Amino acid sequence: DGGITQSPKYLFRKEGQNVTLSCEQNLNHDAMYWYRQDPGQGLRLIYYSQIVNDFQKGDIAEGYSVSREKKESFPLTVTSAQKNPTAFYLCASRNRQGPPYEQYFGPGTRLTVT
Amino acid sequence: GQNIDQPTEMTATEGAIVQINCTYQTSGFNGLFWYQQHAGEAPTFLSYNVLDGLEEKGRFSSFLSRSKGYSYLLLKELQMKDSASYLCAVRGLHSGYSTLTFGKGTMLLVSP
Numbered sequence: 420d421g422g423i424t425q426s427p428k429y430l431f432r433k434e435g436q437n438v439t440l441s442c443e444q445n446l447n448h449d450a451m452y453w454y455r456q457d458p459g460q461g462l463r464l465i466y467y468s469q470i471v472n473d474f475q476k477g478d479i480a481e482g483y484s485v486s487r488e489k490k491e492s493f494p495l496t497v498t499s500a501q502k503n504p505t506a507f508y509l510c511a512s513r514n515r516q517g518p519p520y521e522q523y524f525g526p527g528t529r530l531t532v533t
Numbered sequence: 534g535q536n537i538d539q540p541t542e543m544t545a546t547e548g549a550i551v552q553i554n555c556t557y558q559t560s561g562f563n564g565l566f567w568y569q570q571h572a573g574e575a576p577t578f579l580s581y582n583v584l585d586g587l588e589e590k591g592r593f594s595s596f597l598s599r600s601k602g603y604s605y606l607l608l609k610e611l612q613m614k615d616s617a618s619y620l621c622a623v624r625g626l627h628s629g630y631s632t633l634t635f636g637k638g639t640m641l642l643v644s645p
Contacts (some may be wrong), residue, residue: 424543452632452633454635458543459637459638460637460638461537461620461635461636461637461638462576462620462622462633462635463635464627464632464633464634467627467632469630475627475628475630476628477627477632478627485640493567500623507573509576520564520581520583520624521566521578521581522566522578522633523578524575524577525575526575527573527574527575528573529573
């Protein structure tokens with residue numbers, strides 16, 4: 420079955436700790452994205468990557484970092500510099516070469532930092 | 534910049550029809566998407582419009598007017614399982630790359 424996996428589904432951390440959220444896809448998609456969703460809010464773009472070893476900052480990249488060493492994987496690190504890290508994090512991917520044009524989403528990771 | 538507006542909440546009755554509107558302002562418009570999101574779950578794709586007009590897909594239809602910066606999602610024969618948040622997303626340019634900008638979502642509550 421092709422799809423996007425994110426693990427874990429729930430993650431708890433203490434303030435001041437860095438934490439890495441995993442995202443893996445076997446859809447052979449070039450483009451991958453990280454979003455953050457807060458209650459009552461839409462999805463906000465954190466980082467995205469169009470190809471391996473290249474990525475761009477989204478609208479709210481401060482306090483986050485990413486890497487794209489493999490096509491299938493796009494991990495997101497939430498650093499201690501992120502002031503409000505508690506949120507629902509969603510990873511997505513899409514085919515850059517043509518239809519279908521939509522982004523496919525993973526199940527999400529709910530991060531709670533106390 | 535990009536700006537997307539949609540109503541925060543809507544209510545409807547099972548079996549009825551509901552229209553969820555979305556207005557947008559964007560640079561480099563290259564398509565509009567509607568996603569459905571149940572609480573605590575990932576968004577799932579519903580529809581895509583890039584040209585003006587109506588796209589129909591079973592009980593769901595989506596309309597786009599590029600000149601007016603306006604779209605709507607029409608849900609017919611509402612079912613209880615349609616209670617969810619509906620996200621309007623516009624594809625535009627961000628640092629020269631194609632990305633999606635999402636509205637805040639419309640929470641639809643379907644009652645018996």
